[in-house]
Amino acid sequence: MNRRTLLKLAAGSPALSPWAQAQVARATRGMPPPKIRDIKAISTAPGKIPLAVVKVVTDQDGLYGWGCASFTLRSQVVVAAVEKYLKPLLVGKPADRIDDIWQATYNSSYWRNGPVLNNAISGVDQALWDIKGRQAGMPVYQLLGGKCREAVACYSHASGGEIQEAIDHARRIIANGFRYVRVQVGVPGMEGYGGAGRGSLAAKPLHASPVYEPAYYIRRTLKLFEECREQLGDEIELLHDVHERVSPNQAVQFAKDLERFKLFFMEDALAPEDISYFRQIRRECATPIAMGELFNSPHEWTPLITERLIDYMRMHVSQMGGVTPARKVAAMGEIYNVKTAWHGPGDVSPIGHAANVTLDLACHNFGIQEYFAFDQTTREVFQGTLVAKDGYLYANETPGWGIEVDEKAAAKLFREELKPDGMPYYGFPVIRRLDGTVIKP
């Protein structure tokens, strides 16, 4: 088998045998470093959620990689950032200098640490890790030092409009082998996060927008967890996402009130703008705290980790700029005994999920992984999409992320989301309090 054929095999076949992987690694070892020949951002919509993924193509036959650049609510701005700014900057550069390229792109905009540019950088960064894995004939977790554990424990989402509905949903998840469940319940008549609302409101809103009142939600959620412990017992690990929807003082009180239910963690109790209030929560109670999916900047995560104000860092890996910064921040977390719980819902692409699991396996201070079950269509478009077994995720053992993307089918997923009159608006609905005040999403 000649070198060209081997390289094509390495890049194109997720089912490469260990022998063939070794041949590929041997064949590529003496070659000059690959150079970046092309960078493409592909708009897609796995599970009907708009996302962008990035393909970096090298000048070596068949050697390319995929990265996650998933800022779902503004994906087309990320596409423009990749194509108009990163591509001209990086074409012709050596593809094997991942950290160097990360630093160059991060600094090239001068104004930095925003979600659009970070996601664009992540698309390239993760693609370069994929390329390095394919060159080495190894899954990326091997390049990060190898496994710290056999598999990645994950949690799944249970929700319901009514408390019993949410608990029944949790039971089904537990029956599928999960030991960790996030539970959310709707509030009658309100646009609750993670659980449908239903029924009529006791108080009448002064407008026609979806309504949300934090105090109603807090009382309802405390009842939910009372029922959860009663019906599901103490062994199951329960998680909850506040989604930054309460005031700082309510967050402190809520964390105290939840303490007796011994949650695995309470997530996003505060908005990123209010993170100094974590000091108050820490002083008042021992409810484990997770935070970070909205973070873009070291100015946000660094104080929370170094002051030990959170227990779990929950950043969206593409939102923080990719695997390169994520592994460094994870290592910082290990020093302070803050664990990882990378953001992993449907608005992370299957490539991003593979990157999460890579970090989960290779970082000692792994805490938990959020899981999303992609539909059959997505699994066909993103071959190698990870699927949990008995509550655990396993990395692909093929080189790189072990994911191959059917580019045409990926783009078709996105086109099918377009309405006849063009791109639909895609964003969180505007939610208001009873009096009409806009609240955080």
Ligand code: MG
């Ligand atoms: Mg969340």
